[in-house]
Amino acid sequence: MSVEAAIPEGYVKVFSKPKALSDAKYTYCPGCHHGIITRLVAEAIDELGILERTVGISPVGCAVFLDRFFNCDFVQAAHGRACAVATGIKRARPDLVVFTYQGDGDLAAIGAAETVHAANRGENITVIFVNNGVYGMTGGEMAPTTLPGQRTTTTPLGREPRLHGYPLKISEMLAQLEGPAYITRQAVFDYRHIVRAKQAILKAFRNQLEGKGFSLVEILSTCPTNWRMTPVEAGRWVAEHVVKVYPLGDLKDVG
Amino acid sequence: MEKAVIFAGFGGQGILLAGKILARAGMNRGLEVTWLPSYGPEMRGGTANCTVVVADSPIGSPVVDNPEALVAMNAPSLDRFEGRVAAGGVIVVNSSLVKRAVKRHDVRAVPVPANDIAAELGNPRVLNMVALGALVRGLDVLPLEAVEEAMEEELRGRGRDKLIELNRRALRRGFSEAEKYLA
Amino acid sequence: MSRVLMRGNEAIAEAAIRSGLKCYFCYPITPQGELVEYMARELPKRGGVFLQAESEVAAINMVYGAAAAGVRAMTSSSSPGISLKQEGISYIAMARLPCVIVNMMRGGPGLGNIAPAQGDYFQATKGGGHGDYHLIVLAPSTVPEAAELVRLAFELSDRYRVPAMILADGMIGQMMEPVELPEPVEPEDIPERPWAVTGAKGRPKNVITSFDLEPEGLKEMSLALQETYREIERNEVRWEEVETEDAELLIVAYGTMGRIAKTVVRLARQEGIKVGLLRPITLWPFPYEPVRELAERVRTVLTVELSAGQMWEDVRLAVEGRAETPFYGELGGVVPSPKRILEEVRKYVG
Known part of the structure; x- marks a missing residue:
């Protein structure tokens, strides 16, 4: 836990770290949107006052160290299995607030089955889905979400849909199912979008508290390192290109 | 004492249930029992068999080379298992369907027209109890009442209560039918 | 206590429920279908959770989650299904979670057949998945012993925080014998799980993980695991x-x-x-x-x-x-x- 410094007289505190976050340093690359998203989740946990009954599930990928950053209980899951692990926890202890935090390789490739079926069962969990279009941690390989033409270490000539498949719009797929309560796609490349993403995350947790069922917030993210871009270029890339393939907004909302 | 029975016939002839009732009767009378079914796709429409061992001490193998008794509800079952029955054992044959005689001379053959008796009793499905009744007489390890009780336990409360008396009559008919050959 | 005539698969299910099983996750496969069906029928009536998962992989990872949350959890399958579960079993072993896995072995390799076999001995006793680990492997030879060993599996698994496997075969699953079922355990007889993820209230956070990127750290975790295995070897050999x-x-x-x-x-x-x-x-x-x-x-x-x-x-x-x-x-x-x-x-x- 962080130690609160005394506020000198005449000063007003306008910014502080969420209580849900520990003092551990992020392991994310500079300019990566994971840092913003992790913080938004922590803020939501603070605002809902659920820190002491929340269990997070970390994936395999850049968020594998998530348990260090948070002050709540955590379970580290095998690659892609977070939604199954979350199902086990939530079914065993429905009083806990359970969320997964997964990347696109984890959730939409190796874990596609676990994700689809947890959604289809309407498991009362919250899923934070960070989509940056590559496998970040292993070295920038093609993900199911990689854009057509995008160069990755396993598509050195660019993703050719006829050879490598098309960008997998898993949120659109999930929105077709009866089970989920809320499926939305957000971004965090500027302040306006960060505020909206925060509201979506809050709603996804509130849905769980109200027993509404499976809620997933997809958040378009950057990977400046593997995209070979500066943070500013990467953010702009999301705003100008990625959102065209992955349009922002609610895909399903039972209210 | 350790005695083994192989029940064999077509799927749907109630072979597995007949074996289970014998096993239950043995258990209820304080004996050790094992009930080992053939399982898998052949249960569905093909041939079925189960091996029941009844003993007064712990049972080792539920797989039996030479059973003391065989209940053959159809011709393929007799063909397949006749040679394995222990010398001095008993073979109950459903003579409604099996048109040949038992070839062995070192076993006691009990031909029982189980289908015909069952039809005569008013329900063709009780043929398994007719055969079981005959087997109980032939095996001579458990009293018929023990098997009747086990049959009641098996059917009671499962929507089959009204079939208990019919099944009791079938068991008794089979038992007395065997009497003709074994008395 | 009276004896009940039961199939091995059913006796294992009933013994598990009487051992305080809270969560059971499965995927259908022969020859252990009766176990799945018994659980579906009985476990929810008796306060537990039955869930048919989308895959063997999902089922074992649900066990991972439920065990992490501090309840007695179990899955069952037969050879090809157990192969699929190996990923999750390896994670469970390193994360030090107690649980019970039942393998009703059938003929293999590949799809093999559904007849009794013992071809999964290596897989069960030498790890099975990746990494240096063991399961406690119990091999019943009769239906009543299967029921007995299910209780023991839960107890040993809890005591050592090592997953336990019941390794039987289709014959034991399918055959019937008289069984004296174990008495139901009282909730207070199930050991406390201070390490479980139950919400970090009034205590530091708990983390369930099989992961440490630092070689020295992972070595320490591994040595602790090995020390437990030596202790099990000293105390728990049965024959x-x-x-x-x-x-x-x-x-x-x-x-x-x-x-x-x-x-x-x-x-x-x-x-x-x-x-x-x-x-x-x-x-x-x-x-x-x-x-x-x-x-x-x-x-x-x-x-x-x-x-x-x-x-x-x-x-x-x-x-x-x-x-x-x-x-x-x-x-x-x-x-x-x-x-x-x-x-x-x-x-x-x-």
Whole structure:
């Protein structure tokens, strides 16, 4: 836990770290949107006052160290299995607030089955889905979400849909199912979008508290390192290109 | 004492249930029992068999080379298992369907027209109890009442209560039918 | 306590429920369908959670989650399904979560068939998934013993925080025998789980993980695990001996083959052949010492398995040349009768 410094007289505190976050340093690359998203989740946990009954599930990928950053209980899951692990926890202890935090390789490739079926069962969990279009941690390989033409270490000539498949719009797929309560796609490349993403995350947790069922917030993210871009270029890339393939907004909302 | 029975016939002839009732009767009378079914796709429409061992001490193998008794509800079952029955054992044959005689001379053959008796009793499905009744007489390890009780336990409360008396009559008919050959 | 006539699959399910099972996750596969169906029928009525998962992989990861949340959790399957679960089992082993996994072995490799087999011995006792780990492996040879060992599996798994496996085969799953079911455990008899993820209220956060990127850290986790394994090897080896006192030939066989071998011992002795049986109950930890001690006194140690000779390797490690160590195995789901095994025995006596 962080130690609160005394506020000198005449000063007003306008910014502080969420209580849900520990003092551990992020392991994310500079300019990566994971840092913003992790913080938004922590803020939501603070605002809902659920820190002491929340269990997070970390994936395999850049968020594998998530348990260090948070002050709540955590379970580290095998690659892609977070939604199954979350199902086990939530079914065993429905009083806990359970969320997964997964990347696109984890959730939409190796874990596609676990994700689809947890959604289809309407498991009362919250899923934070960070989509940056590559496998970040292993070295920038093609993900199911990689854009057509995008160069990755396993598509050195660019993703050719006829050879490598098309960008997998898993949120659109999930929105077709009866089970989920809320499926939305957000971004965090500027302040306006960060505020909206925060509201979506809050709603996804509130849905769980109200027993509404499976809620997933997809958040378009950057990977400046593997995209070979500066943070500013990467953010702009999301705003100008990625959102065209992955349009922002609610895909399903039972209210 | 350790005695083994192989029940064999077509799927749907109630072979597995007949074996289970014998096993239950043995258990209820304080004996050790094992009930080992053939399982898998052949249960569905093909041939079925189960091996029941009844003993007064712990049972080792539920797989039996030479059973003391065989209940053959159809011709393929007799063909397949006749040679394995222990010398001095008993073979109950459903003579409604099996048109040949038992070839062995070192076993006691009990031909029982189980289908015909069952039809005569008013329900063709009780043929398994007719055969079981005959087997109980032939095996001579458990009293018929023990098997009747086990049959009641098996059917009671499962929507089959009204079939208990019919099944009791079938068991008794089979038992007395065997009497003709074994008395 | 009265005896109930039950199939092995059903007895295992009932014994698990009576052992305080809270969450059961499964995927259908023969020959353990009755276990799944019994759970579906009974567990929800008795306050537990039954969930048919989308895959074996999902089922074991649900077990991982439920066990992490501090409840008694279980899954069951048969050989091909257990192969799929290996990823999750490896994670569970390193994350130090107690749980019970039932494998009703069938013929393999590949799709094989649904007949009884013991071809998963290596997989069960030598790890099975990636990394240095073991399961506690219990091998029942009868239906009542299966019920008994389910209770033991939960207890040992809790005590050591090591997953336990019931390794049986289709024959034990399908056959019926009279069973004296264990008394239901009281919730207060189930050990506390201060490490579970139950919400970090009034305590530091709990983290369930199998991960440490730093070699020194991972080494420490691994050494702790190995230390537990040594402790289990010291305390928990279980086996049964039948007529070993004057035996000249010792059969080593487990599970279904263990019980069939009991009849072989009887038949052999009727012919004046002095045969004894050592039946391992724990396959891991394997009873190396008891086999070794008996190997000092017999001429022949005959391993009998429904495999091409998997446990045989452990028997030879135990015997280390003290006796001759022939092997008899059947493959493909063929179960040898007592007389067939007796023929093998005769080859090595007289």
